[in-house]
Amino acid sequence: MKKLEFVLENIDPLLFAERGADNILVTTKRYIPGSAIRGALAHLYINAHKLQNAYEDATFFDLFLSGKVRFLPAYPISCRELEQGDAFVMPLSLMRSKDKTQTVDLTATAENKAGFKKLQGFAVKKDGKLYPIDTDVKIELHMSRSGAGERITGSSRDGNVFNYEYLEPGQLFKGAYLADDDAAELLQKVLLEMDVEALHLGRSKSAQYGKCLYAAMPVKEAQQVALGDKLYLLAQTPYIAFGSWQRVEQAADELLGELEARLGCEAAKDGLQIFAAAESIDGYVGVWQAKKQAERALSAGTLIELRLNGAVDSSKLQAALQQGLGKGTEDGFGQFVIWQPLAKPEFVEKLPQKQQKNVVLSNEVKKTAKKVIRERLLQEVRQQAAQDAQSEDLKIYAANAHNILKRVEGLMYSGKTKSDIQMIISMDFKATAKKNLTAIKYKGDALYDILIEGPGHELPYKGVDWTRKVKLPKGSLKELQKLIGSNAFELDADEVYREYWLWFMRHAVKLSKKEGEQ
Missing domain, CATH: 2.60.40.4350 (Immunoglobulin-like)
Known part of the structure; x- marks a missing residue:
């Protein structure tokens, strides 16, 4: 019998939902279940070999279905100094x-x-000493957003909320496989072939949750x-x-x-x-x-x-x-x-100090992170546009408002620069189109003058700090800029212009329809 140990470090939040007494709080396990590790590795193997019926593959059957390999859970170990110890409940x-x-x-x-009173939680036994271990968890509040309008505004009209708990990033978990002698060598070979460096575990893996760095430890006899x-x-x-x-x-x-x-x-x-x-x-x-x-x-x-x-x-x-x-x-x-x-x-109450290490991200990771940040900032732009268009500050007096609003909306799809769009509106729009845009008022000003930034007119979002609206944890902005780049939270002015007016026009069109019905 061989024991193959490994250490997982979650760089993303982790959520392994447990049954709760109510529907308001979704709690998480304080450890990584063996079934989650087994499923993640099986998924990697299936994708690597492009299997249609995985159970027909002899290697897959031996590793994941035969029972020759037992996938034990990974329990928290707090720090690298304890990774040679035995983690247990x-x-x-x-x-x-x-x-x-x-x-x-x-x-x-x-x-x-x-x-x-009974001791609860986890411990690590190393050199005959017992170290009590805690896991760091956090609770997030979420609003129920079922409709398209609620997803844009980021709020629930019915006031429905729920909470969920997750394991905070940056924690270490030690797990193991117990493998029969004839399966241990095969498991090692497959893990090396798949070049396992990370596993995606738990819930919400498509929403920046669940990524864990994987590090194998030397094989030893059970x-x-x-x-x-x-x-x-x-x-x-x-x-x-x-x-x-x-x-x-x-x-x-x-x-x-x-x-x-x-x-x-x-x-x-x-x-x-x-x-x-x-x-x-x-x-x-x-x-x-x-x-x-x-x-x-x-x-x-x-x-x-x-x-x-x-x-x-x-x-x-x-x-x-x-x-x-x-x-x-x-x-x-x-x-x-x-x-x-x-x-x-x-018990040794004082745990070894967690070592702070310098994090160096690859160019691919930085590129992906910038895409995620950009999308998050653009969500704030869309939400602001939707709120402005649905506010009482927008007044529509034009008889054919629907047509001109849809025309401007289509213009924002063109991918043209802000100056080019403003030039088209001011130079190519006919007098009737300009008249209808002028008859649509936002905060008392003609929408035509606002769109082209005429003398004395400013864009509604001028001066808005989109990064501040995201509400990042204190001190995290500078840290993220240091890791990803100083321009990570900068949005292109042309893109903001197109995105804001695209969503503004979408919601203004809905208002013009309602007023037309009246």
């Missing part, structure tokens, strides 16, 4: 006093620990099982039983029964010490465009006492645990390790 037996002066492992003591006087099975990942269950004891019975069959010896099932929590496991299959059926599972961090009758072959126990137990083992579910009680759990 906190065992549910660990408790800490409210004043944070004492930590106990309930598997090692039977004392009543009033005034203590860790040997160490046996002691008192043993517990620690769930590294959620365990999904094959049968239905209501009490955790029922799920534990099935788990131990499966382990008995693998080892060929009997396991005690009565009077066991169990520390467990349950959760609902679901997912989304992109190929099918459908959600997976939700299943109840014992959560990662669950501890189940293990009492085996007779001599135990440690290598056989190790193989059974690493093969995975229960359902969904190919997605990393059902992974257990042996946990031995800690007489004096010691």
